[in-house]
Amino acid sequence: MNRRHFLASVSAAALAPLPALAAQDPLHLKAEAVTQQILPEGDGATSMLGFNGSMPGPELRLRRGVRAQIEVENGLDEGTAVHWHGIRLENRMDGVPMLTQKLIEPGQSKTYSFIPPDAGTYWYHSHHISHEQVAKGMMGPLIIEDETPPDVDHDITALMSDWQVQTDGSLTEAFNQMHSIAHGGYMGNFARAFLSQERVSTGDRVRFRLINAATNRIFPVALSGVRGVVVALDGMALAEPRAIEGLVLAPAQRADLIVDVTGLVGLDMMTRQGPYRLADLAVSGTNTQRQSTAIAALTPPDVPSPAAPTQHLTLTMMGGAMGGRHGGDDIWAFNDVSNLPSEPFGSFQNGETARITLENDTSFPHGIHLHGHHFYELDEAGNPGDLRDTTLVDAGKSRDILCVFDNPGSWLIHCHMLSHAAAGMRTWVKVT
Template sequence: MNRLWLYLSSTTTKTSLSLTYLLMILLIAGCSSTAQPTTTPPNSSTSNAQHEEHSMSMDHIGTTASAPEGSTTERPAKITTLPSIIQNNQINLVAQTSYLEIEKGKYLPVWTFNNSVPGPQLEVTEGDTVTIHLKNQLKVPIALHVHGVVLPNEMDGVPGMTQDAIQPGASFTYTFKANQAGTYWYHSHQDSLNQIGKGLYGSFIVKKKQDTVSSDHTLVIDEWSDPHTTVPESESNTLAINSNMGAYNLYTVNGRSGDLIEPIVVHQGDRVRLRLVHAGNMTQTLYIHSDAYRVTATDGHDINRPQTLSNGLLVIAPGERYDIEFTADTTGIQWIGMVGDSSFAQSVRIPIVIEPKGSKRTLTEITKKITSYQAQMTSIPSDHQQPLDLTTYGQPTTSEFGLKSVFDREYTLDLDMGVIDGKMSYTINQEAYPQVSQLKVQTGDAVKITLINESKNEDHPMHLHGHSFEVLSKNGQALSGSPIWKDTINVRPGDTYVIAFRADNPGMWMVHCHELHHASMGMMTDVIYEDYQTKYHPDPEAGNISE
């Protein structure tokens, strides 16, 4: 919870926050660390010991926030390297400390995989069996979750639920098959609000066996808190930000901000794919400055016959991924910019330089060209255009589910906030984890879930582990475009989504908000297969913190 500290130390708060929201922050800061009561006895598929350990893993909810470590302008002895690309299905990762030059001359203490933030990009081919050997050289326990990839339950990386957290000096090996090509990411799932916040994440790309794209680039966006940086400014553009619970004041792309953001350089005639990954906690809107592009995939699933777009807006929420494709027809500079009135949002401008075919200009020459174009990248057209609505995008085709399908299990999850056991919490059906009722299924069930956001000014990007789900409707309207399959869906204030999935991956799986402040304060539950018996028994001394 250390990212809340800036709220308590700063005299400046966002004008868009409601009074209720501010009172919630103050209540959280004053809460004691008293454990929440455990739930009623679990069903027969889960041992009492495991259930109690998983419940105990949430006892940190509502504890007093500590101050985040600040940046320094003195060059440290150890600095992160640029993220590497590992094109191998046998992967070695080491979690270790370092310093990230997040802005020119400003070094932030971070936790890394292989001394980079993001960690190395892991690239495999669909159908590969992947083995990840993770060694922990930090002083705290960690775990690894490959977000969006359908994994065996024992490889899901949730401490207290599928494994014990990896202790300092220890190692753990994850093995799974990557069946679905697409854009994914990996991150720690032990105390994830803090550990992802310190840099423990990276991209995970499953490539198609045959691909027509000739230039492929990944862009991981994130937000950071630094008490040595100016406090957050007000954002009047509500498309960009609807809350700033972490008081973030540094926005990055691939671990860099401002002039340090590395440009994307392609050549005329290239077919280009940009993979967007959101590793932060704030819903962001991106302006895509391109005359002709298509959003071709979301969360690792292709969109059927997507229409060509021009100079549009794309909302991306925590945990989501989008693939954008275009053909580099004409030379010049295109760009992607974060929408928002603050200097933090305006510091995120990603130049896309289209060079003549065969050009061999140096990076210095390319940088000079970008500098001359910089003024044109500072503003975003204010014609009140609406961001892309996936529920109307692409073309219809056959799909597994529909609103008239017969479902074996149906659940409704009301997402809100309230006081639970004397603590301000984010709730599901007026309950906070671990008191939230579990979603019980049997193998083979067709499951429908209705997600309703009752919050006044906060998004809830809900993530389902172990499965992909189909989006059936938004606010009562069935999809009119392509079928949409996702693992993370952003439910904005007042919105209602109906989603469905096939219970075809037995185990015990989390469902939680990927605005990780919300999850760590109670907005999560479990999907439990009644016909699954786990072999895992948590160690009560492991210090498991599952969220």
């Protein structure tokens, strides 16, 4: 992190709240060039990409179990596609060119139609040359509303990302720089969180929806001025709320917190140099009506229970700087193959439960994302733990997951450090 930007970020002026589109009527998103004030006021604005004239794009709020219709218009001078991250939707609506759809070419539109089955916090983003298009700003929050919302005074989204940006506001477009791709990926010298609301009161109970929308950066996060718990990860309610301490979000991961405001509220990324302020939430007045009560768990998700696994596969991450040789033809690989193979990594019958060992044989962490499904992270004893759609596997470590493959189609698995995915760390599974 550039030291000047570290200091500037602490006093960054608040932007207007995230725009929102809340309806189950047809929605419209236009991908287009935008200008955004990422840096503090007084520094230059940044030319980027976004949706509907903003970056991030508008917060979409949909109802669980009700079909959504979202028309995406491509106002760019290159192709694009939109992935609805974490939604267990129909395969043809997943937004992956070459696997589930054709590109939306410049001047064309595509209507995505799906029924969101799970309440929770999700997001949408480009899935074409996404290591560039997402870095330039093609992303936005996607909230599936609870049928019975928790008892809170505010529901606030915080979407986090980082950028390589100069003080004049210009974006450093070194997305394909070989050194960064072979290491941790394209990372910014400036980071911030965009909030959907600017102000709360002391004593308010707040649901915070944290979304890591960065292309490559892992965010260890901390909230000051609050007291509360984590109630959901990657959209899925936890059986029991847990402490916020030590919360780490890999790219694409999300966490829902319910907290009581005790003072000035700050969202920090924890670094070796100390806290790096991502956002401040203004606090004024006192809520004298709110009674302090225990924070209850959210409604549990309606997901299939795993059976005894009928397959146990291993997906090994290979390559990168300081990594061993592999048989792929790019910087990164899965199981000695770079980029999408002609045959799937795994084939499953609809409803089949499989265990997958994710083995990280590289010198860098990877956030592995499975499309169209959630899966259980297994503990050391092999017991199912958290439900996730993206799991962080540290360098030299492994993690086992258990998944009920109950969604027919061809589904992508990739590293959500998008620089790594662009340079080979992608494969797919088939469910029939």
